[in-house]
Amino acid sequence: xxxxxxxxxxxEVISQRSFGLGSYRWRVSxxxxxxxxxxxxxxxxxxxxxxxxxxxxxxxxxxxxxxxxELQSNSQxxxxxxxxxxxxxxxxxSSVANVTHGFTWKEDLVDFFSEWxxxxxxxxxxxxxxxxxSLPTAIIPQPLDENARMNLWLFRSFEPF
Numbered sequence: 001x002x003x004x005x006x007x008x009x010x011x012e013v014i015s016q017r018s019f020g021l022g023s024y025r026w027r028v029s030x031x032x033x034x035x036x037x038x039x040x041x042x043x044x045x046x047x048x049x050x051x052x053x054x055x056x057x058x059x060x061x062x063x064x065x066x067x068x069x070e071l072q073s074n075s076q077x078x079x080x081x082x083x084x085x086x087x088x089x090x091x092x093x094s095s096v097a098n099v100t101h102g103f104t105w106k107e108d109l110v111d112f113f114s115e116w117x118x119x120x121x122x123x124x125x126x127x128x129x130x131x132x133x134s135l136p137t138a139i140i141p142q143p144l145d146e147n148a149r150m151n152l153w154l155f156r157s158f159e160p161f
Contacts, residue, residue: 001041001152001160008159012151020143025102026061026150037074038160039065042153045101047146054141055080059110061101063093067155077103077112079130084137089128094118108132108140 002009026045037043042064049057058080065071073090082088089112093099097116104111114126132140154160 001154003159008154008157010151010153012149012153014149015147018143018146019148021105021107023102023104024059024148025100027098027100028063029098037063037065039069039071040067040155040158040160042066042151042155044149044151044153046149047105047141048149049144049146051145053144054139057141057144057146059103059105059141061103061112061114063101064155067158069161075101075114075126077128077130079110079138079140084135086135086138087130091126093126094124105143106140107142110140 001011024047028043042062044060044062046060047057051057060078060080061075062078063075065074073092075093076088076090078088080087093114094116097118099114099116101114103113109132110130112128112130116124118124130138130140132138
């Protein structure tokens with residue numbers, strides 16, 4: 001994220017092809033060099049399709065506090081739509097370690113995972129499974145034309161605190 005010529009610029013990387021079902025993994029190094037991600041900055045690691053079916057086939061790992069400085073948790077797993085009850089799990093990852101985030105997308109479930117080293121606690125992890133049929137709205141997207149993406153952006157276009 002940079003500010004130049006009186007405007008904020010954010011970044012996104014998009015895969016050129018669909019990878020479909022399988023494992024998606026992102027290793028994030030030194031995301032919090034100042035000790036904590038700014039409350040208005042969002043790191044998104046996800047799949048996306050421009051087609052609206054299956055909520056755009058969006059499966060997310062997000063590192064964000066959504067503009068709320070006081071929010072203790074800084075990460076979440078989501079199988080869209082996030083507004084449906086039970087589609088989102090919030091948690092806290094280390095603010096100084098290298099972290100690997102990802103998910104394994106299968107026909108009947110999405111298994112999310114995050115792993116990091118944190119002294120003096122050692123290795124730590126977080127996991128969550130979103131299972132087809134576990135809720136009335138629990139539908140697993142079927143692959144078609146989605147691609148893997150990662151972006152770093154400003155929540156509601158608000159400048160960093």
